[in-house]
Amino acid sequence: MPPTRASLRSHALAAATALTLRPVTTVVPLNRTGVRLGRRVAATSLAVLGPPLLGSRIVSVDRSTRRGPSVRGEWVRGPRAKRDDAVILYIHGSGYAICSARTHRGVTTRLSRATGLPIFACDYRLAPSHRFPAAADDVRAAYEWLVSEGHDPARIVIAGDSAGGHLGVDLTLQLLQEGVTPPAALMFFSPLFDPTFALAADRERRRRDPMISAVRVQRLLDLYFGETDRTTERMTFSFEGVGGFPATFLQAGGREMMAADAEELARALAACGGRCDLEIWPGQMHVFQAMPLLVPEAGPAIERAADFVVAELEAAERRGAFRLMEEGA
Structure with a gap:
């Protein structure tokens, strides 16, 4: 279970963030110039607070097309991640406009190390140059590319954070509605669920x-x-x-407004008969898992998420073996 209270370092970081980052975000213009500045700030902050693990292997993939959906991103293997029997498709967040697979290497290398699995971190097209549904189309293209490369959907886990959660749920619903085999499981940090942002705004008030x-x-x-x-x-x-929605694992911070989204997603999945495990970590900010050098809870949170991924893949393997036994009987 998550801890019952936040560490002193987490409280101090939240207080410092409220005094520094939040005021800055109120004055940065939300135009192309402001977005470029936001990207630089995010890249620098994540590189400092959550650098990739030494000994990780990164291989870029670029199968861009001039128009339409493209497959771009990078294969990530954390230290000692040697499994090849499954794969994680990671979808980064930051409002569809800011971050990238590169900025999230701190998270993906640690998740890869903890699970032992390779991760394909998807680089979808970003706003404001590309609007809805460009990001969703690129995520769908990445998933279909993994399947075409020989990865069984029953051995694919979709993971992500923030807006990546919305993109991951969208993809899974598309697949189920079309009768296409969905991934084995979903795992999200601080997922966006309500794009009207009404839930989060109410919590922030x-x-x-x-x-x-x-x-x-x-x-x-x-x-x-x-x-x-x-x-x-x-x-x-x-x-x-909707039946057969994959088992889902969610983590959110107790101090972030988007904890409301995680709670609503968990309720919605439970209402349709799905299984969703939700953890709200007290005192934590949005996607605190990306700040392991300052947040002591980041590492244990990623380990718990990794335990879920490994357990669900093992369960899927047992189900597959059982079906083969039935078919052979």
Whole structure:
């Protein structure tokens, strides 16, 4: 189970963030210049607070097309990650506009080490140059590419953070609705579930998020969603009539406004008969798992997520072996 209280270092980091980063986010313009600045700040911050593990192997993949969905990203293997029997498709977050597979190497190398698995970190097209559904189309292309490369869907786990959670759920629902085999399991850190941001905004009115205001995030999401109605299908998800949704594991921080999204996603999956394990880590900020050098809880949280991934893959393997036995009987 998660700890019952946050460490002193986590409290100190949240307080420092509220005094520094949050005020800065209120003055940075949400235009192309502001987005470029945000990308530099995010890249620098994550490189300092969560650098990739030494001894990791990174291999770039670029199968870009001039138009339409493209497969871009990188294969990541953390130290001592030698398994080849399954793969994780990792979908980074940051409002569809800021981060990349490269900025998230701290998370992906640690998750790879903890699970022993290779990770394909998807680099989807970013706003404001590319709007909805460009990111979702690229994530779908990455999944289909992994399958075409010989990876059995029953041996693929989809993981991600923040906006990557919304993209991962969207992909899984698409596959189920089309009768296509979904991945073995899903695992998300601080997932976005409600693109209207009403849930998060309501929570932030009751307790300020140390990183950024709900209004600023809503405007950042506007760069991707534009004028698209966010209550339509593929925006506001409905699980009604959906069976066979993969087992899902969620972690969120107790101090972040998007804990409300994680809680609502867990409720929605439970309501449709799915299994969803939710952990709210007290005192933690948004995607605290990406800051292991300052947040003592980051490492144990990734280990718990890795335990879920490994357990679900083992369960899928047992189910597959049982089906083969039945077919041979």
